[in-house]
Amino acid sequence: MISNCILLDLPKIPDHRGNLTFIESQKQVSFKIERVYYLYDVPGGEERGGHAHKKVVEFIIAISGSFEVVLDDGVKKRSFFLNRAYYGLYVPSMIWRELRNFSLGSVCLVLASLPYDESDYYRDYDEFLRAVRGQH
Ligand code: TYD
Numbered sequence: 068m069i070s071n072c073i074l075l076d077l078p079k080i081p082d083h084r085g086n087l088t089f090i091e092s093q094k095q096v097s098f099k100i101e102r103v104y105y106l107y108d109v110p111g112g113e114e115r116g117g118h119a120h121k122k123v124v125e126f127i128i129a130i131s132g133s134f135e136v137v138l139d140d141g142v143k144k145r146s147f148f149l150n151r152a153y154y155g156l157y158v159p160s161m162i163w164r165e166l167r168n169f170s171l172g173s174v175c176l177v178l179a180s181l182p183y184d185e186s187d188y189y190r191d192y193d194e195f196l197r198a199v200r201g202q203h
Contacts, residue, residue: 069143071159077128079153088153090178096126096155098180105130106166106175115166115175119189119199124180127156127166132173139163141199149175161202163195 077095080087092100106115116136127136133150140162147156158164166175181187189195 068159069138069140069145069162071157072138072140072145072147072162073157074147075155075157077153077155086153090126090155096178097157098124098126100178101181102179102183104177104179106169106177107173109134109169109173109175111169111171113167113169115169116164117190117192119163119195120160121187121189121198122160122181123184123187124160125158126178127158128152128154128176128178130174130176132170134169134173134175135167137165137167139165141196161195161199163189163192 075095077088077090090096109115127149129149130152133148136147136149136156138145138147138158149156169175189198
């Protein structure tokens with residue numbers, strides 16, 4: 068459900084040498100981190116995402132720059148603007164996500180709860196809708 072998608076404030080250690088933010092598995096993120104991937108060098112105007120996961124839960128961070136994440140549970144949509152390295156967006160399974168409006172040079176870091184497995188994806192929106200509506 069969209070209400071389970073939460074924007075969290077991560078710890079930030081301010082320092083005149085620069086700020087530091089940390090994440091430990093099952094602490095700042097509720098799940099065990101099994102995979103990390105990142106999106107970078109995204110050309111202007113490009114969109115990423117366009118899928119939902121059957122099981123994987125993710126935590127999305129704008130490590131540099133900014134972008135918009137539109138989340139959709141099949142009933143409601145909500146848009147989050149990520150523009151701080153100490154914000155993290157928790158995305159449960161069965162949520163369709165689209166990432167867009169990447170600023171130049173932005174980096175999107177994603178922490179995921181399971182190794183990559185293509186069979187965990189819904190890449191067709193209508194198929195996702197049928198699956199999510201079948202759950203209720
Ligand atoms: P894709 O799911 O299209 O990226 P996005 O989340 O931006 O829509 O993934 C692009 C390609 O990368 C696709 O062929 C699957 C592959 N991939 C992996 O091999 N491992 C991974 O952990 C991820 C996230 C993707």
